[in-house]
Amino acid sequence: MSATVILETLRRHFAHIAYVAAVLMLLLIGTTMAAVDGPAGATFEIMKLFIIIAGCQIIGPEFSSGTLQLILSKPIHRARYLLSRVAGVVLALWIVIALAYSADVIARGIGGHKIAWLTSGGAATAVAAQAMLVCSLMALFGSFTRSYLNVALYIGGQILLSMIGGFLQIISKIDRGAFAALGAFLRSHPGVISTIRTIDRNVYPDPPPIPFDRNWLLLVVSNAAIALLLACLIFRKREVPYGAD
C-alpha cells in the first residue's frame, strides 16, 4: 500500500463538496433519528447509496480523464496503486460510519434514550464490511471498464441475479407446457438455482441476521479479498492508452 496515495484519496474526498454535504446530511438524519429514539442503525441503511457513489470513482473516472496515465508514469506498481485507492475510499467511508455511529450515540445520550450499543455497533460494523466489499467490487469492475461503467455493472448484476434467480425458481415449479422440460431439468439439478443464489448472496449480501455475526463478516471480507485479487490481476495487464474520453 502507498500512504501517499491513501492520503491523496482522503484529501480528494474531504475537499469534495458532495462528500462533505453527504456527511453532514447523514449526521443530520442520524442525529434526528436518535433524538426521536428511532430504530438503532437505521442511518446505515441510507449509507449504502453513499458507498456506491464513493466506490464507483475508484479507478474508472481516472482512466477516462487521463489522470491514471499520469500516475502510471511514476514508479508505483499498478496493483499497489489500485489497492491504495481502494483503501483510501474505504477509509473515507469508515470515517463517515464512525461519525454517524458517534452522532447516534451522542444524540441518544443527550435525548436520554437507551443506547443500543450492540444493535447500533453491529449495524455499523456490517455496513463498514459492506463498504469494503462494494469498493472491492467497484475496483474489480473498474479494472476492465472505463468511466462509471463499474457502477452500471454492479447495479445491473444485482438486478439481473435476483431476476434470474426468481425466474428460474418459478420455472422449476412448472411441469406442463412450453417450460415443462426446463422445469424438470431445474428440479433434477437444484444446483443451478442454488449456484445463482449463492453468487447473489456472496456478491450482494443482505445484512447479517445477528449483530457481529462472525461467519457473515468472514464471508464479506473474503469475498472482498477475492474481488481485489482479481482486480489487481486484471489491472496489472490492462492497457492504458492516454488521452481523455
Place this chain on the structure above:
Amino acid sequence: MSGIRVRALTKAYRSIGRRHPVLHGVDLDVQPGEVVGLIGPNGAGKTTLMSCIVGFLRPDTGEVTVDDRASDDLDVRRRTGFVPERMNFDRRATGRAFVRYMARLAEVPRAGLDARVDALLERLGLAGAAKRRLGQYSRGMLQRIGMCQALVRQPDFLFLDEPTSGLDPNGVFLVRELIAEQKQRGAAVLLNSHQLAEIEKVCDRVLFLHNGVVARDETLRDATRIVIAVTLLEGSFDPAAVAAATGIEPAGNVLTATVASDEQTADLVARIVGAGAGVVDVRRRTADLESIFRGTA
C-alpha cells in the same frame, strides 16, 4: 546508461471483429543527451508509439527497452518523466499539492522535497499560482505544471507530448530552455509535436512517422555536419560556373551545402566568389522540416 531502443514494433487496436493496425514495424533509438522529435500527420501513430514506449500500451510484436530494461520496470519509471498533451488531475488540488503528490509518487526523498517542488514551480513561473486550484489554471499553466511534475526527479528519460501547445511565447522559450537543460544533463528526450519550428529549434534528430512506419530519420544537429544556405546576388553569376566550382547546383539564387566546419564554409564561399558570383548572405540552417513533412505526408 543506454537510451531508448525500439525494434520492429507493431501495434494494432482491436474492436469487436475488427483489427486496426497502427504501427507496422517501427525502429527507433534515442541516445542519452539526444533530443529526438516525432512528427507526422494525424493518425500516423505518434501517440500510439509514445504510449508503447512509456509502457501504457503493450506492443503486439517487437521490442521496447529503456536503458536495456522493459519500459514499465519500476527502476526505469523512477528515471522517467512524462508530460501528457492534456493535463488531467483533480481540479480541486492546488498546483503545489499536485506537484508535491507527483514528487512523492516519483519517490523524491522527503528531505528537500518541498524545496525541490518550490524551486521547480518558481522555475516554471508558477510560484504565484502555486496555491491556486488546478481548476483555475489556464491551458498554458496546466502545460507548465505538467512539465513541473515530469522534471521533479530530474529524469534520465523524458517523454513530451505536445509540451508547448497552449503556451504563450514566454512559455515556449521556457520549455525550449528546459529541454536544452535536460539534454545538457544527459537525458534522452523524445518529443511529440506538430510544431515544426519548435522541433527544428530543439531537436537533434527528427523522425517522420507516416502510416505507422518511420518514413524518414533526419539529423538536424550534428557536430560533424552543418547545413548552410548561401544566397547569391541575382544576375551576378552563371549557375553552371558556380556548379562547376562547388560541385553543387544552386536552386534559384540559393546554394545549399553540407559542410563539416567553418573553414569549409569559408572555402566554399571563396570558390563561389572565384566563379564570379556575388554573395549576399551565408546562413547556417537546419533541414527544412516543412518541405520534408509535405513530401512525406
